[in-house]
Amino acid sequence: MSEMLEMGRYGVYVWSSYALFGTLLAWDVLAPRLRARRVLREVARRQQREQARKAA
């Protein structure tokens, strides 16, 4: 097992490469989701403000 992780003394380079790949994909899938949540919340807040103004 540890031999497999060592990758014939190139372990650091190989594993960091794959870790960076995983990080990129994680960022890529999360970024639009978080932005969607922010945008929709912003739109909802604007609606509430307009409603409140209409009621006043």
Next chain:
Amino acid sequence: MNPVLRWFHQLGSPPTFNAFAARWAPWLYAAALPLLAYGVWAGLFVVPPDYQQGDSYRILFVHVPSAWMSLFIFGVMALNAFIALVWRIKLSETLAMCCAPIGAGFTLLTLATGSLWGKPMWGTWWTWDARLTSELVLLFLYLGVIGLYAAIEDRRAAARAACFLALVGVVNVPIVHFSVEWWNTLHQGATIRLIGKSTMDASMIAPLIAMTFGTKFWFAASLLARTRVATLELEGGKDWVRRLAGGPTR
């Protein structure tokens, strides 16, 4: 009107595109994941070590697909930029702009993994050779498109300026691709060829193909997801977005 053309025209309408993207993005992610999982697993544990480079060459299975994506995405971006500039299709503008961060990500990954591969094999993290330098220029072009789009207040004007840069910048794509043939470089030449014989062992090709298609599906999913959000933001005042946000409409 012929039904395919009509579907295409309707897709240009933001609410239709939104529904389309929301429906298809999850399936595209679902198609990408098993391919990437297989590619990573086989690249790390199944394929035999290289006779010259030992286990270090396993970086290839993330480096090469990323490099291909960095060029492919620039092509998609430039194509959409062209459509946006010529026919003034708003959706194409947004698609082009949403290509840029994904492409920049893959370009950065290409440079970083290349560096991690260069250190043990060439003895250096970086060298100013043709392939590496032109790939770095590609990153700057992506960042230029993102920066230009962010810098101009008027969204349509910003998109047109950034689309223009994307279209001009596409000349760098063949330069990156052919750099290993045109100049003397430390970077090795292509071992995978569409035409003619690949000089790579057959056992190494399957995970590479899986990663190539996996990243393509991933990009398609990500582009739909990002374009969808960008459209929601651009159309924030419209009734269909207000309905999505869950509030009452005007």
